[in-house]
Amino acid sequence: MIYLLRRFAFYVAAFFVALTFNFFIPRLMPGDPSARIIASFQGRLNEAQIDAIRQSYGLTGSLWEQYLTYMGSVFRLDFGISTVQFPEPTASLLFYGATWTLVLVGLAVFFAFIIGSMMGIHAAWNRGGFFDSFFTPINVMMNAFTPAIVALLLFYAFSLQLQWFPLGRAHSTEIMPGFTFLFIGNVLYHATLPVLSIFLVSFGGWHLGMRNVMINLLNEDFVILARAKGLSDRRVRYRYVARNAILPQITALALSIGFLLGGALVTEQVFNYPGLGKFTFTAIGSRDYSFIQGQLLLLTASVLVANMLSDIANVILDPRLRT
Template structure:
């Protein structure tokens, strides 16, 4: 129990530190979201008098007349109420609404792509590691080269070949614009069709890392006593590979997979930008371009909570899977 209590306390402190950085970092950036709104108002012929500016400052929580400490305490109080503020990028929409609209797109796309790349990488890594020295082992460098390819370059290649040249898939977007978003077969099919190339980009870029990691762990595990004992007992090769070698070799990959799930909510900014995909990455880029403090803080908050939550789950599961991690606690 002491082990779990210490872990929980550590992550609560880490969450507080992340929230504090989340508040101060956007305010250290050049520019001001109020200036952005005032410029938009002037372009539309609106009056840019001091009272309007004051109203925007109060609305966005960037009142320069209040001490920074007071703004910080108001920020924490707003988080406790679930109030993430108002977005400048899509004014006057609430930040929580903007995130709730974009987050499902990213979770589905990046989540499925991450799961597929993990399963493919671990499965292939298990077979390649078990048959080290074979022709399969010589293919590993080719997959690791793909992991070093920049996301945007690979995405552009896929667009040029499969979208522009062959016209098998759409060039950009998350769904057919003539459809109304909803939980119906036609819209889901359109969203899946538009998500093929972005997902393929993520899978191709990340599968090599999972494969290489699992392959190396399999090679290391095969020399362990319990694997040698299982072979000496005359057990089938397939059973030794899956039940003894792969079962222990996959533990670091499982930990890495759980942590990577935490980054799913952050999406792939570059991939979403290339494909004009309506995910959280596009919203984050839009927030940075418009000095949208509230939206940036809201997105970073969701990412932080997801990553810390994934790490906490990994630590707790490791305490259950491997009791040695609790030794001394």
């Protein structure tokens, strides 16, 4: 419990540091988010209206006053008004984009982690066999590809040439959103290529990571003792070796959240998918402080929560951490 409390205190401190950087980094960029809105009125605004627009974006007062206002608004979950989708609240755009990004990243991570780890277990247990000799080099090669290359290849082959999958969007416009089999199936159909592009560049890493850790554990004393006791291969493989080898995988899973969300930015741009990555790309070009800050804050919170959950999982799986 003390271990978890220390980790929780660390994550809270890291979150406040991230909040501070999240406030200052967009303000180091040239430009002003309110300037785009004010310029669109072509000089028809008076001083009071200009001040009201600047105030809505938290740009009035000194930098310290803006910082305090920003901190208060974060804890009220008020991220301001989006410049690109003016006057849409940033929070609603973040929720909408995060929902679709979680569909992509969640499905890709789930299948990549499960399939890659199981392949790594089988390859390590049969080291030097056909499965290990055939699939391990392929996964090393696939792990070297970037999401952009794989996404473009899949898009060109299956969307443009073969036309098996749609060119973009999260679902067909003629289908009403709702928890129906028709809508869910249509969403999965549109998400197939984006999910596959993220899966192909990530599952090889889980395979290699699990394989290497398991190989290092196979000659440990507790494994030799388990075999000497006459335990079955299946029990030694999963209850003794894989259970210990999965601990670094869980930590790596938490650390990869940021990378996967960053990779989704490229994937969403290629497949015109309405997720956080696509909205963030547009927001950076438009100097949309509100959305940039909200997205970075959401990304930071996701990574911290994922690491906290990995610490809890490690305590459950590793009895040594409890003492």
